[in-house]
Amino acid sequence: MELSPFYQELFTSLNRGVVMSVALIVPSAIGGVIIGILAGVIRTFGGRFVRAVGDGYAAVFRGTPLVVQLFVIYFGLPNLGIYLSPYVAAVTGFMLCSGAYQSEYVRGALLSIKSGQYLGAQALGFTTFQTIFWIVVPQAVRRAIHGCGNEIIYLIKYSSLAFIVTCIELTGEGKTIATEYFRFTEVFMVIGVYYLLLVTIAMMILKRIEKTLYVPGFGRS
Amino acid sequence: MSTGKGNPILRASNITKTFGNNTILHGVSVELAKGEIKILIGSSGGGKSTLLQCINCLVVPDSGEIEVDGMVIDITKKKDLYRLRQQVGMIFQDFNLFDHLTAIDNITIALRKVKKISREQATQRARQELEQVGLGDKQHLYPAQLSGGQKQRVAIARALAMDPKILLLDEPTSALDPTLVGEVISVIKRLAAKGMTMIMATHQMSLISTLADEILFMENGRIVEQGTPSVLLAKGNKSRTRGFCDSLNDLVGEEG
Ligand SMILES: Nc1ncnc2c1ncn2[C@@H]1O[C@H](COP(=O)(O)OP(=O)(O)O)[C@@H](O)[C@H]1O
Numbered sequence A: 001m002e003l004s005p006f007y008q009e010l011f012t013s014l015n016r017g018v019v020m021s022v023a024l025i026v027p028s029a030i031g032g033v034i035i036g037i038l039a040g041v042i043r044t045f046g047g048r049f050v051r052a053v054g055d056g057y058a059a060v061f062r063g064t065p066l067v068v069q070l071f072v073i074y075f076g077l078p079n080l081g082i083y084l085s086p087y088v089a090a091v092t093g094f095m096l097c098s099g100a101y102q103s104e105y106v107r108g109a110l111l112s113i114k115s116g117q118y119l120g121a122q123a124l125g126f127t128t129f130q131t132i133f134w135i136v137v138p139q140a141v142r143r144a145i146h147g148c149g150n151e152i153i154y155l156i157k158y159s160s161l162a163f164i165v166t167c168i169e170l171t172g173e174g175k176t177i178a179t180e181y182f183r184f185t186e187v188f189m190v191i192g193v194y195y196l197l198l199v200t201i202a203m204m205i206l207k208r209i210e211k212t213l214y215v216p217g218f219g220r221s
Numbered sequence B: 001m002s003t004g005k006g007n008p009i010l011r012a013s014n015i016t017k018t019f020g021n022n023t024i025l026h027g028v029s030v031e032l033a034k035g036e037i038k039i040l041i042g043s044s045g046g047g048k049s050t051l052l053q054c055i056n057c058l059v060v061p062d063s064g065e066i067e068v069d070g071m072v073i074d075i076t077k078k079k080d081l082y083r084l085r086q087q088v089g090m091i092f093q094d095f096n097l098f099d100h101l102t103a104i105d106n107i108t109i110a111l112r113k114v115k116k117i118s119r120e121q122a123t124q125r126a127r128q129e130l131e132q133v134g135l136g137d138k139q140h141l142y143p144a145q146l147s148g149g150q151k152q153r154v155a156i157a158r159a160l161a162m163d164p165k166i167l168l169l170d171e172p173t174s175a176l177d178p179t180l181v182g183e184v185i186s187v188i189k190r191l192a193a194k195g196m197t198m199i200m201a202t203h204q205m206s207l208i209s210t211l212a213d214e215i216l217f218m219e220n221g222r223i224v225e226q227g228t229p230s231v232l233l234a235k236g237n238k239s240r241t242r243g244f245c246d247s248l249n250d251l252v253g254e255e256g
């Protein structure tokens, strides 16, 4: 059975788009988690100045729409002599936005670690940095993991905003075909299925990570 | 050099600590010779935990001097505090094991990160210490999988693996079910028999009467009475300590 030209073109485009989507999502998710942990630690344990910087970062990136952030990064930064390709601009925006949300989950988890864990470490001669790095963060990550996973699922869906900076991924490719053939409903339903698949795969990976990090006494078995 | 009491391994002098405008310690002094065991008693809120935590500067004293094995600690220097804590082990009422690490890793992490010992050597040492407290077969269990008594024994093994010169114990059996107290007491008694230098806050009569070289009775941030158990607990002695211990005995009597 041959697919009609419309479907042939649609799947070719969407497959190209989904590759771009994955190329946007994976580094943004990883970068977001790393920034989130760093910002979360700084916002929880930092001195007054760095804490203010961390809080400011989170307030700005959680408080403004992602569309605006992407616009500023792609169209605004050139005014300062910083030129980013559409792809780099999109990944930068996603990472910073995701990191701001991740830092909130990480911070909550860090604050939930009981003082006994600090005392136990300090009494053995751990420095403050060692206590945070070896004892507090590893526990907090396990407590934050559900929230962080949830944020990654959101990221998969808001990655479609890359079209703002002319980076054409899954949604962008689909929209082009839909406009060309004027068949919006079908195209967007197929796009929906693609996202559903992406999210399903992401959830499987997250579950695997959760299992690897599982320790009795943290969350459910 | 003379041996014994002339040459204290720990000297804490005139320790004061105030939280807000609530003075918890009013210039408390404690000295400890090598191998000596002093036991802190007194009702809750008297400042026992605060005193113990001041000795290893988990709570930094407002004033006072701390000297361990001839080294005077500058409490304003972080380096000094880290060094002090490596030499002074501490056992807490609620264990404070690292929840994300197995019994053996609770011990190796301190050896590796603080003492910078290689992983193999740390593992070997940790295994030895766990066997000493009778937990050789529980190495790979997490704190959530251990009973209270087992957790406290891991905590003791963890402290001992650091080769402390002194051990501070803050009500080590108070958070345990009565049925689990015995296993921890016997580990502590074995330590004492090996000559470990200790200061222990406890209300466990069997520890007080058998281990104490000296009893320190604390009230409102002061040591109000001190002496050997044989004197303070002697029949007919009207000491506060005796009264307090009698009330402990009464409690045990009622429970048993
Ligand atoms: N971090 C703190 N902040 C304020 N008050 C404290 C703090 N730690 C202890 N205290 C107070 O110090 C007093 C002595 O407490 P503590 O040393 O725990 O006594 P004990 O161990 O003899 O029961 C208590 O009244 C307690 O409320």
Ligand SMILES: [Mg+2]
Residues within 6 Å of the ligand: B048, B049, B050, B170, B171
């Ligand atoms: Mg106490």
